[in-house]
Amino acid sequence: MFAEMAEERATPREWILNAGYEYRFELDPGASLAIKHVTGQASTEYISEETAMPAYANLHLALEAMRVRALSHAQGSDELERTPPYDGDSESAEPPRILILGPPNSGKTSVAKILINYAVRAGQDWCPFLINVDPSEGGPMLPGTVSASPISAPLQTSTPAHTLGSSSTSAPTHVSSNSLLPLVYWYGHEGTKRNGLLLDRLIRNLGENVWDRLEDDPQGRASGVIVDTPASLSASGTSGDHRQALIKACVDAFRVNVILVVGHEKLNVEMQRTYGSRMTVVKIPKSGGVVELDALYRSRIHKYQMHSYFYGERFSVPPGMPSLNTGSTNTGYIIGGEQNTDLALSPSSTIISFSDLTIYRIGEETMAPTSALPIGATRVVSEMQPLLVDPAQPGSGLYNAVLALLAPPNPDESERYDEEILDLHVVGFIVVTAIDIPNKRMTVLAPSQGSLAGRIVILGSFEWQE
Template identity: 25%
Template sequence: MSIPGLGQIAPPQPTTTSTTRTITLRPFWEYRFEVPRRTGPTTVTPSTTNLPTGTTPSTTSATTIRLTTGKAERDGTELALNHTYAFPRGTRARILTYTGATLEVAGELPASERVAQYARPEDSPEVQVLNLHFALQEARKKAKERSRRDGGRPEQQQPPPGPRVLICGGPDTGKTTVARTLTGLATRAGGQPLVASLDPREGMLALPGTVSAAVFGTVMDVEDPAGGFGVRGTPSSGPSAVPVKLPNVYYFGRERVEEDVPFWRTLVGRLGGVVRAKMAADLVVGESGLVVDTPPASVAKGDIEMLRHAMMEFAVNIVVVVGSPDVQAALQKAWGSNKTLYGEPITFLPLDQSDGVVPRDYEFTKFTREAAIKEYFFGDAKRTLSPFTQSVGFDDLVIFKTPDDAEEGYDNRPDGLERAEISAEMSHWTLAVMNASVNDPLETIRQAPVMGFVAVADVDEDRRRLKVLSPVSGRLGNRPLVWARWPEPYINLLG
């Protein structure tokens, strides 16, 4: 099968039968695993004696897990009994049970796996997260009572919304996992929390290089490699087994905040305004509150000011610091005596880092980034999407680019954009489609919300035409496109 202008799609690889294994978990134990990123023999490294060894790996596209007895969850989202979940390549996940459970694991042998055992439930780091969830539920209950009692006041006297939680800490401390778990637990309890991701490397419900926010009023996708925060949770050109979310997305276009701190602060301010307006307009969302996931912070690198800015823009009243006592001490010293715009004190809570956190190396982050881009356009093994390809003339598109930091005068250009000359250099890059007009000022275009993304499949300079791949059909019209420096071009989009 081929897509016009994009070449031949590689045929599926053959599969072989694999051994089915049973994993028994006691209360508060966790089964942690990583699905191999590539097909082929894999050496599994079990860390406990109750995991089967010597299993011959297969070449299937995923590891499957079925809950056969008990109750279990992935990051706050409950697994259905006797339902088979398929986890695609590159997935790092954990299955946790509070009551005890039995799992049936099949498909490809995980690249690594272990069962985290705890002699006493209170020894599990998840007890702290669970207790935090119960405390947040109490705060949501009080917010509901306030809003139903005082909802008739003028807007400037409205009572504060539910808890607004900012999660921060050093690199590879498990911040995003905590954010997902709190979100999943709140959704299971009937809430509709807002979630904001301020780390451009994560790309919550969008491609990497973005900051975003969305209401999570429905269950998250257990099979999503990103645990429900990935691109499969957004509207696409195909059906979805899990209700989609509608994120507000802004394009940062760089990997790290420190590469353009002023622009990141601007986008966080715009996203904070969207979040506050949504909580004020929707009673249930306002009562459910907010969870904010932040980029890695280091006291030595001066990132405390970055966190302070996020706290202010989102009117945060609870700061959860994961595995980073120095970050907590610096934040309390700099911001501990301040109050929110609703006049509330700010509470700082330390959270132990889970012993299951695995540092993410360059190869892993590159794989997950490329997988997200491919899934955005083509779907996955369970949901094949049909992207739309169109040939567009150079004169029919208006593309702006973010200049290189090294270019002369970059720091003095507040809009941060310039008109791009279309050339073969654009091949294989993804471009952001901005919710603006090509006639708007450059500053307006750069700060506009993102409507979606397109991929440049080919550039024919002789004929002055591009082949552009988009998730849905339709002309780009008067919408400006932005070509940023990150994420890097994905050469093997069809591989």
Template identity: 30%
Template sequence: MTATSSSRQVKLDRECELRIEVGENSPLRLRLLNGTAEIFGTELPPEIWLNFPPRLKFAIFTWHGATIEMDSGPDTSDYVADETPMISYVNVHAILQARRNKAKSSSSNDVESSQGPRVIVVGPTDSGKSTLSRMLLSWAAKQGWKPTFVDLDIGQGSITIPGCIAATPIEMPIDPVEGIPLEMPLVYFYGHTTPSANVDLYKLVVKELAKTLGRQFTGNCESRAAGMVINTMGWIEGVGYELLLHAIDAFNADVVLVSGQEKLCSMLKDVLKSKPKVDVVKLQKSGGVVSRTPKYRQKSRSYKIREYFYGMSNELSPHSNVASFSDWTVYRIGGGPQAPRSALPIGAEPAADPTRVVPVNISQDLLHLVLAVSYAKNQEEIISSNVAGFVYITDIDVQRRKITYLAPSAGELPGRILLLGTLTWLET
């Protein structure tokens, strides 16, 4: 800790929470001295110091009362709140538990009745969607279930880097510092941080992920009964709303949790009333949710990419490798040559095909881009294939036809087909 850090104790009454924003420049240490408390559904171990990196925002909640000891720098801020929506959140958890138990006790041959809850969390930007998702997952894992977490928020990315949608089984309550475990994520590369860059492609990758999970669930009654929790992005108007409906449909969601917006809840109830098996529930947004500026979001994206290569506290050592132009085939999805106006019917506009797979010449344009390594064996498989991981291009030598890139580990890449979008990163 810095010389100016200070240690103090905070006493929390029952059903209160301590909301903390760790400062930009110094980490925070804290421990639970007595009582019980949790961070987003994960219990704090008694008497053990936990280290939180700078810029983290979180809340410690206690059901029965607790004392917390904190050791923080001068730029960390915190306050205690006694009004929280936790009772309503835990009530939702209890209903989901009942559905899981019912699914588990039904015949595994009946796919419909042995399917646990498929929960989708929706709401505007900064309404606490990922926090709510995390709580529901951690509470379920604590009771022995292995729910699947699906993250459709390409802007921030809880499971992997931004620009992707992903899913992973949650077998343990989520670590308050380390976040989502990455043993077996299923990742599809979209390549941009906003769906408006290519709406058709976004829908396509969402559908592919849903199809793959559907196949996995068919052969695994434990995962099927545990169900899934789906986190969505905060774009809820116009095309964003259309994409929400598309996701509800693709994943066959049967519980829609609307965080903090009356209008969206009303619209969804109206449009989904033809589906009697879908419950739309409005939940209050937590007062602890902090609004993030576009600049802050941009920074978060950059940190998330850095974390992929270097780890949260620089504990990983990525490798700088060199490949020949001939070792890789690079593609992007969308665009492609447009038909000339003369070849089109009168009045028709030339349009690029949003899901066309286009080969890309390796050039200086790839510098500072993050590329995905696809499991596809050929061009035809690219759209339906998930990705193995990512590389960051640090140098292109056109004369020698060599690419220098950063990868999480040394050795051959797991595939020769790489995908590019608009994900850039300047390593600092």
């Protein structure tokens, strides 16, 4: 039995869910809803064919068996002999490294989240990596990024700004206990076709970093990897070469051994043909609860994500639910094992000189992909060439632009290389709010105070205005 209370309604309503039923809700912007589990169990007896959860739960059990086998194998324990193998392959002791594919609005992100949360709730100290290579979504960071986050606690699910958990913030006094510390690269665009080569390289960078990180961590390695992908990797409207190249980049970079295809028969057949001989390809059903998100909703979420990055988020508990405050701190509520960040941040608006920042964009602003060039033609500027952006040029594209602040390059000059900035991860973001060309100055909004002098930033195609 669940008690539900929406913000505009002071009296709770009770719902009795039969076994195999799923409780679904949709909220208007700004509305919030509290759900209290009153009686019964929310793990579930799976008997209904109405929901996709039985398939997801069975899948989780199979993945869990793979993790246990992999860890046992790594520890050289005889547990290996006793753990049932996945798909009958008695030789395999590989942990699950899963690529989730599916058309737009098929519920890929939700499946990724469900599988990650099942894993970390299993009580086995798993810490799987959640990889987000969908730049239109932003994962735990901002749209335009791709990221890898080790997940050790259930992902926050209560805010549309961070559907894949919140990363730690600039707040000086507080880092919530389960905030993520993702490794982030800046692709800078929403669509994967805009610069496929760059996205390919960033995916491979993420992979290398994940394996470096896992090298001395058998528990982490056994926990596996879950990769959430953009819909364009599965959409029929996208060119086959582009899709296949990015799928291959993911398969190679994250050593994928399980491909999950969410509710798409043709794609399942295609993946079976391409990868079926060397890994498990499984089609899983699309949940009937998935909501079709339109472009307007997505652009509203992008704005909300940007606002939350700079100003934090306030989480409003519907009135009449005082018990939810139990266990709260000044900065967050702990509800159902999830920490809901409730932070007001204070960004800083600073005037800086043009010369403080070195600003790049990657490739020309308008550039057809290499594959679209006539056969034999080469271009002068490559898609991956960092090009300096001059703020003094009218039309530089900097006004209201979101700029990714990069980690410093290698201090050893002899280790530097031309395209090094493509391989530097992101440490934060700033937005240009005013440009004063005569005085060679600009105003930038940054999450915290601190000098930006000497920093390298990259311009993409994202803009934001308060």
